[in-house]
Amino acid sequence: MPPKPKYTKEEIISAAYELTREKGIDAVVAREVGKRLNTSSSPIFTVWSSMEELKEEVRQLAKQKYRQYMADIFDYSPSFKEFGMRCVSFAAEEPNLFRLLFLTKRDKHSPYVRFKQEFEGIFIPLVEEIRNQFELSKSDAEDLLSQMIIFANGIAAYIITDTSSLSKETVSRYLSTVCIGIVLTDKLRDGSIDLSTAKSMTDPYSIATIPHKKNI
Numbered sequence: 001m002p003p004k005p006k007y008t009k010e011e012i013i014s015a016a017y018e019l020t021r022e023k024g025i026d027a028v029v030a031r032e033v034g035k036r037l038n039t040s041s042s043p044i045f046t047v048w049s050s051m052e053e054l055k056e057e058v059r060q061l062a063k064q065k066y067r068q069y070m071a072d073i074f075d076y077s078p079s080f081k082e083f084g085m086r087c088v089s090f091a092a093e094e095p096n097l098f099r100l101l102f103l104t105k106r107d108k109h110s111p112y113v114r115f116k117q118e119f120e121g122i123f124i125p126l127v128e129e130i131r132n133q134f135e136l137s138k139s140d141a142e143d144l145l146s147q148m149i150i151f152a153n154g155i156a157a158y159i160i161t162d163t164s165s166l167s168k169e170t171v172s173r174y175l176s177t178v179c180i181g182i183v184l185t186d187k188l189r190d191g192s193i194d195l196s197t198a199k200s201m202t203d204p205y206s207i208a209t210i211p212h213k214k215n216i
Contacts, residue, residue, distance in 0.1 A: 007043050013057045020058050024096045025104065028055055062097045063118060066090065070122055075214055078133060080126045080145065082211040084152040084175040085168065091156030098160060102153055112146040134183050135192075144182050151178050172210050 015036035016028045030041030030051060037043065048054050069090050076082035091098040102115075109117070116123050123145070130141040155171060166174075 007037055007039070009047050011037065012044055012047060012054065013061065016054055016058050017061045020062070020100060021094065021096055025055060025058065025100045028058060059100060062100050065094070065097060066101060067119065067121070070119075073122075074125060074129075076211040077214050078211060079129050080133075080148065081172065081175055081179070083122070083126060084148050084179075085171055085211065087149070087152035088156045088159060088166070088171050091153075091160050092165070095160040098156060103157060112149050115149055136183070136186065140186050144179065144186075147182055148175065148179060151175070168210055176209075 012033065016033050019027050019032060019036055028051065030044050033044055033054070034041040044051075044054065070083065070086055073079050073082045073086060106114075126145055127138065127141045130136060130144055131138060134141070134144075136144065152175065155166065155174060159165060
């Protein structure tokens with residue numbers, strides 16, 4: 001009969017999660033987790049057969065944290081822009097969780113495909129909002145969102161690997177410029193918009209506007 005664990009599974013996961021937040025997932029080794037619990041590494045292996053299993057538990061907690069962080073984005077307009085800005089702010093506030101979720105290669109899938117699979121509850125409503133706001137097909141809306149995710153994550157990666165920071169207004173302008181550029185390219189290509197309308201969509205004020213809370 002295996003020995004009775006001195007610490008609960010939840011306590012061990014919590015210790016590993018906090019270690020990840022402070023030092024990154026690579027710091028989650030048996031000895032360091034044991035130190036957090038003021039014990040040896042042995043309690044960990046009474047619950048899991050490998051550290052990879054514990055790291056997966058940490059990743060699930062990080063995903064939960066990310067979902068909570070994005071929970072009220074649909075209270076804002078436009079929600080997809082609020083989403084992009086929160087991608088960046090999440091990375092600034094939780095750099096090691098961001099690295100774990102989006103900068104760690106786990107499989108052959110791209111970050112976009114993985115996001116679509118793991119955060120479906122965020123992805124599907126954002127696609128619908130983009131379709132309605134810009135009158136795009138589902139495939140074009142998904143393409144726009146995929147590029148926004150890639151671009152927002154690129155800004156986020158820049159922020160967590162560089163000491164400088166970007167203002168909300170700057171991030172907002174960058175996201176809008178890319179978003180509007182993609183929309184205009186699609187619409188000019190299929191002839192569904194003229195140049196004068198396209199020019200009005202590039203108004204500097206609308207590009208820099210921060211998402212606002214809806215009156216709900």
